[in-house]
Amino acid sequence: MIEKTYPITEKLLANALKAAQSLFELLTIESDKLKQKIDPEAIANIAANKRELVAQLEQFTKQLGQVLATEQLSVGNEGVTKYLAKAGAAGIRVEGVWGSWAGLAKLSENCRALNEQNGASIALLSRHTQRSLQILRGKSPLAATYGPDGVTRNELFSHTLISV
Numbered sequence: 466m467i468e469k470t471y472p473i474t475e476k477l478l479a480n481a482l483k484a485a486q487s488l489f490e491l492l493t494i495e496s497d498k499l500k501q502k503i504d505p506e507a508i509a510n511i512a513a514n515k516r517e518l519v520a521q522l523e524q525f526t527k528q529l530g531q532v533l534a535t536e537q538l539s540v541g542n543e544g545v546t547k548y549l550a551k552a553g554a555a556g557i558r559v560e561g562v563w564g565s566w567a568g569l570a571k572l573s574e575n576c577r578a579l580n581e582q583n584g585a586s587i588a589l590l591s592r593h594t595q596r597s598l599q600i601l602r603g604k605s606p607l608a609a610t611y612g613p614d615g616v617t618r619n620e621l622f623s624h625t626l627i628s629v
Contacts, residue, residue, distance in 0.1 A: 470532045471552050471562075477532070478565040481525040485572040488518040492579040499586045542570065 495511045498504060530540040536551065538544035545566055553559045 466535060467548075467552050467555050468557070470535055471557050474529070474532050474548070474552075475562050475565075477525055477528055478562055478569060481522060481529075482565050482569050482572070484518050484521045484525070485569055485576060488515065488522070489572055489576050489579065491515055491518065492576055492583060495583050496579060496586070499583060499590070503590065 491511055491514055495508065495515075498507055498511070526540065529545070533540055533544045533548055536548055538547050549559045549563055549566070552562075
């Protein structure tokens with residue numbers, strides 16, 4: 466059976482690797498845009514493209530899961546490792562697919578880390594924007610800080626520029 470599923474797996478991994486590379490490139494562009502002057506339209510376009518690539522990668526995961534299920538293997542690194550070992554034992558040359566799998570795993574880690582950094586940047590920019598709007602509107606937001614006992618306390622800001 467593995468002789469029939471292996472070409473599918475090989476193509477799936479090649480396509481997933483391309484999608485992951487594209488996602489990493491988009492995340493890098495997003496990171497650069499976040500460090501420069503914010504262009505909301507560019508960030509929105511990047512987000513839409515990221516959603517599309519993530520959907521492709523989710524589809525890959527489902528399809529790979531189906532292939533692994535035909536061999537009674539679990540989805541994940543262990544299942545793929547066993548699958549490739551089984552294919553190698555069947556006389557199939559698996560070196561290229563091993564490389565694709567290892568590259569995909571490493572690229573996925575890099576994408577996750579970069580996405581978390583970008584998310585933190587976006588959250589920080591959003592907080593700054595919200596604070597600026599609150600100051601301009603004359604609203605006094607509550608700031609959550611930690612007291613000496615480690616308990617969160619809300620303190621009222623009193624710095625407003627405009628009072629209506």
